Amino acid sequence: MSVPAFFSAHPLSLPSVDRSSVVGTLRAAGCVFAEDEAELLLSAARTPAELATMVERRAGGLPLEHVLGWAEFRGLRIAVDPGVFVPRRRTEFLVGQAVALAGREPVVVDLCCGSGALGAALAASLGPVELHAADIDPAAVRCARRNVADAGGEVHEGDLYDPLPGALRGRVGILLANVPYVPTGEVGLLPAEARVHEARVALDGGADGLDVLRRVTREAPEWLAPGGHLLFETSEQQVPAAVDAVERAGLVARVVEDEELYATVVIGTWSV
Structure with missing residues (x-):
């Protein structure tokens, strides 16, 4: 050259x-x-x-984070390997909401974990946690294992809840689910940095963008402890359908927003 x-x-x-x-x-x-x-x-x-x-x-056109090999997220340097979903700064708002809801030494699960940024950032803010993360993408799993190592977290490879240890059922205090929520027909409209360089499985949420979310909400009550919380991002337009999915699962839903970050988070609480 x-x-x-x-x-x-x-x-x-x-x-x-x-x-x-x-x-x-x-x-x-x-x-x-x-x-x-x-x-x-x-x-x-x-x-x-x-x-x-x-x-x-x-x-x-390669994302800056893939060039550098890391992304800044809530003050941490999160390793981001080629092809792995880059954590968005707006998602820091979701983690902040989780920090406010978590009790002492909570059991935390990070579904669709990608790089593991959410679980790692939550653990860094809270101190001792029992942290489990899961993703269906092997590249993401390898990356996440590096990022959650300091927190003693375990990363499992598989589809949503399938790879999680059965002993977690009914014990999870904070369930983070950064699910893909872009409608299939809109994936082609994303910036090339995401469309070309991030795994489609991390972006495509099905016909209306909520297919994966519905699967997460349906099973959430089996895994949440009494009073436990499910937190996920969605778009402003998807809020009514997302809240409906949460409520159909038997969770109490509320919506929180940060206009500066353009972040919309739905929180579902397992109240039994």
């Missing part, structure tokens, strides 16, 4: 990199936050050649 224009005549020294040229390359590729991204790439690269590769991959 030829040396890109953003290097000076001294290619072996990172200080010789022309930062403005890196910014210009990213901006020309359509990166809205080109200056911030340039700083991250410059700080992450160990050699000019590595930086050149990273800039090329980012300018080619």
Whole structure:
């Protein structure tokens, strides 16, 4: 590969990199936050050649988090491997709601865990937890195991509740379910960063976007402890149908929103 224009005549020294040229390359590729991204790439690269590769991959449309190998989420650096769903900043609101609801040393399950960001962030905020996570995507499972290791969490590979230990039934205080909720017909309208570079299973929620959610809510009462909570994101338009699914399962539903983050979270409480 030829040396890109953003290097000076001294290619072996990172200080010789022309930062403005890196910014210009990213901006020309359509990166809205080109200056911030340039700083991250410059700080992450160990050699000019590595930086050149990273800039090329980012300018080619790879998500910044996949280029860096991590995403910031509630102050943590969450490892994000190629193809794994990138945790969204708006989902920090969901974790904050879970923190407020959790008791001491709760049993936590993170379904459709992706990178494991939600469970890891919750554990980091609460301290000791019994943490289990599950995902159907083997790449996500491998990634999540790295992210929940510090919390002593276990990550299980399989479809929703299927791989969870039976001993968790009736004991879960916080059930996080970051389910896919994009309607099948709208997946093609997503930004290329998601549509091309993230697993479809992490995005496609079926005809109306709520197929996976309905499966989660139906079985939730079997796993929740009395007073336990199910939390998930949805779109504003999907709220009525999502609340209906929660209530049909016998849970008490409420909706909380954060306008600044464009986040809508439904909370279902198992009140018996």
